[in-house]
Amino acid sequence: MRDFLKQPLNILEYQKGLKLEKIKPFNLIYSEEDYLLSVFVEKLSELAPVRILWGSELDLQSFLSLLGESGLFTKSQRELILVKEGEQLLKKLKDPKLIRSLANRMKTKAVFIVLKDKLDKSALQKEPYKTLLELGDFLEAKKLDKRKVREMVKNKVEKAGKKIEEKALDYLLEIAGDDLLFLRGEVEKLILYAEREITLEDVKKVCITQKESDLFEFLDAFFSKDLEKSLLSLSSLFRVGIHPLVILSTLVNYTLRLLTVKKSQGKTEDILSELGVKHPFAIHSHKRYLSNFTEQDLERLLERLYWLDISIKTFFNQPEKTITNMVIDYLAKVETEAPLEEVE
Structure with a gap:
């Protein structure tokens, strides 16, 4: 024993x-x-x-x-x-x-x-x-050492009948960090995208960084009105070093985009396309977000984010705590107030 x-x-x-x-x-x-x-x-x-x-x-x-x-x-x-x-x-x-x-x-x-x-x-x-x-x-x-991870990626690519440049592999491992599930998904995307050899340019074009992935996860949770997941994702963003003002500015950009669609006349897909949202999955996500918030909700959110920015930059409020409190307060209120709307 x-x-x-x-x-x-x-x-x-x-x-x-x-x-x-x-x-x-x-x-x-x-x-x-x-x-x-x-x-x-x-x-x-x-x-x-x-x-x-x-x-x-x-x-x-x-x-x-x-x-x-x-x-x-x-x-x-x-x-x-x-x-x-x-x-x-x-x-x-x-x-x-x-x-x-x-x-x-x-x-x-x-x-x-x-x-x-x-x-x-x-x-x-x-x-x-x-x-x-x-x-x-x-x-x-147990966690795999970097040499083993590198070997696994090369083997997976070679089994698919393709090759990967060393500098492309270096960059891919760098953006994936320690998240092997994320790495696995990115390798599968690259195998489908590249013809014979995965280049550095392919990786830069196809793959997002783990930090970007975490940020998108937070935005999806927030605009899906999932308070628990929003707080978990937000905590993860702080841990990996995403600056609070980057999170705040991204929230502002998303809110402005959704508010623009709400105030516009015309087909939602066409308006989103004009705003740079063209991928089918991104369009589907934005339509889902739009159904969760009224125009008044988004206006209040934009005003809230504006004052939040001032409180951090002018009054030097602790940014992580300030943003976290805003997420809790806003989602708790909007969850009870906002009805679901159909988006065409």
């Missing part, structure tokens, strides 16, 4: 040649890297249907009922269950006797419990971890 704890299985090695009959009833995954976890889920889905659950949303009885379910048409149908926020589930699933009983009765199910907090050896030797490790495997999805 001690030797096993010293050497958790690398998740990439574990999934090589993995067969359904080799998967144990309960397994733990310590994950530092969401990308590796997503690759693992894809691999599992090749073997059997995968159900993804969140420990914070599961009560013990629901989990037990889930493990007792059989396939719709056959009792022999296998299903794999991956539980994120596994620490929350294990606060409820603590009884080692219950865990052993479940493992003995689970003929068509196997569970992977994902942990975000790294546990030391003494913690893993306590219940319920001790019993879980005796019954199953302990996998580890």
Whole structure:
């Protein structure tokens, strides 16, 4: 047992040649890297249907009922269950006797419990971890070093029958930072875009930076009136170093654009095109934003942003706190006041 704890299985090695009959009833995954976890889920889905659950949303009885379910048409149908926020589930699933009983009765199910907090050896030797490790495997999805990431990108491009310039690869890795899920999406876009070789110019033309991606995520959440997601995205922007005044100016530009469309006569798509919004997805997003706000909402927002700018530049109010408070106050009010409108 001690030797096993010293050497958790690398998740990439574990999934090589993995067969359904080799998967144990309960397994733990310590994950530092969401990308590796997503690759693992894809691999599992090749073997059997995968159900993804969140420990914070599961009560013990629901989990037990889930493990007792059989396939719709056959009792022999296998299903794999991956539980994120596994620490929350294990606060409820603590009884080692219950865990052993479940493992003995689970003929068509196997569970992977994902942990975000790294546990030391003494913690893993306590219940319920001790019993879980005796019954199953302990996998580890650690962050990849830069050399390995570089190698993975080149291999993916080459498997698609293409090449990538070294300077293009350098720039791509720089803008992606540590977010491998973001990197994966950008590589897939480049493979579709480039003919034979991905150049530096291709990367600059096709890819956005991670910071830009985070900013778009915040704008989408804000104009979708999703307060919780707006605050999470805003906090992320502050952490990665986006200047508060950049966020403020982008909010002003978006608000002006939406207000211009509201005040204009004519087809929404044509007006947006004149304002530089031409991509179908961007048009769809803007039409959705327009349906969430009245003209009066947008006028009040523009005025609010104007005074916010003055308070930061003239009265030296703390910018992060000031913008955060505005988002909370404005979205809380507009959520209760603004009706949805049809946008043609």
